[in-house]
Amino acid sequence: EPEVTQTPSHQVTQMGQEVILRCVPISNHLYFYWYRQILGQKVEFLVSFYNNEISEKSEIFDDQFSVERPDGSNFTLKIRSTKLEDSAMYFCASRGTATGNTIYFGEGSWLTVV
Amino acid sequence: SQQGEEDPQALSIQEGENATMNCSYKTSINNLQWYRQNSGRGLVHLILIRSNEREKHSGRLRVTLDTSKKSSSLLITASRAADTASYFCATLGETSGSRLTFGEGTQLTVNP
Numbered sequence: 001e002p003e004v005t006q007t008p009s010h011q012v013t014q015m016g017q018e019v020i021l022r023c024v025p026i027s028n029h030l031y032f033y034w035y036r037q038i039l040g041q042k043v044e045f046l047v048s049f050y051n052n053e054i055s056e057k058s059e060i061f062d063d064q065f066s067v068e069r070p071d072g073s074n075f076t077l078k079i080r081s082t083k084l085e086d087s088a089m090y091f092c093a094s095r096g097t098a099t100g101n102t103i104y105f106g107e108g109s110w111l112t113v114v
Numbered sequence: 115s116q117q118g119e120e121d122p123q124a125l126s127i128q129e130g131e132n133a134t135m136n137c138s139y140k141t142s143i144n145n146l147q148w149y150r151q152n153s154g155r156g157l158v159h160l161i162l163i164r165s166n167e168r169e170k171h172s173g174r175l176r177v178t179l180d181t182s183k184k185s186s187s188l189l190i191t192a193s194r195a196a197d198t199a200s201y202f203c204a205t206l207g208e209t210s211g212s213r214l215t216f217g218e219g220t221q222l223t224v225n226p
Contacts, residue, residue, distance in 0.1 A: 033214075
């Protein structure tokens with residue numbers, strides 16, 4: 001079964017450093033997402049991406065964050081100047097074209113900011 | 115803003131028993147999806163139920179949706195120790211674009 005893959009699975013970074021989290025969505029999907037889950041808390045929406053642009057973003061997704069689809073397969077989340085409170089599991093997700101289609105999540109990337 | 119809330123927050127049962135988890139939400143939805151998350155792992159999609167559906171089955175899973183009460187339930191029958199995980203409902207709102215809004219989750223423990 002096709003799946004969303006994410007790298008790295010775990011990254012430790014110094015506060016203030018830039019981090020890039022990578023995702024390969026399911027190949028025929030056109031809608032892409034990033035969510036995050038702080039330890040012990042619920043999953044929160046960050047941003048959705050369609051047709052090479054951000055279609056929606058939450059209040060969490062401030063200027064520190066950016067997303068990019070640099071080629072036909074990868075979808076990246078960049079966090080500039082990381083803060084301690086950015087420590088979380090970051091999930092990439094994708095879905096197909098039909099409205100209401102299932103959204104499939106990757107295994108996540110654990111980010112620890114020290 | 116729309117919120118999904120599950121209850122109970124934690125549920126502990128014996129293998130073979132049924133587990134029922136409930137989810138409530140606040141605004142009109144397009145669909146509701148249930149996910150499972152093993153500790154420290156990704157979100158595994160279990161089942162999607164559309165706003166015009168009332169009940170859906172998948173294997174040992176049964177999901178109901180009551181849009182008048184803005185609530186859903188997930189029933190896992192004949193539970194197994196491997197069902198131990200956190201279970202989340204997530205709603206796709208009619209007006210929230212394409213974002214899913216997740217609930218707090220129910221931690222299910224199935225004791226062998």
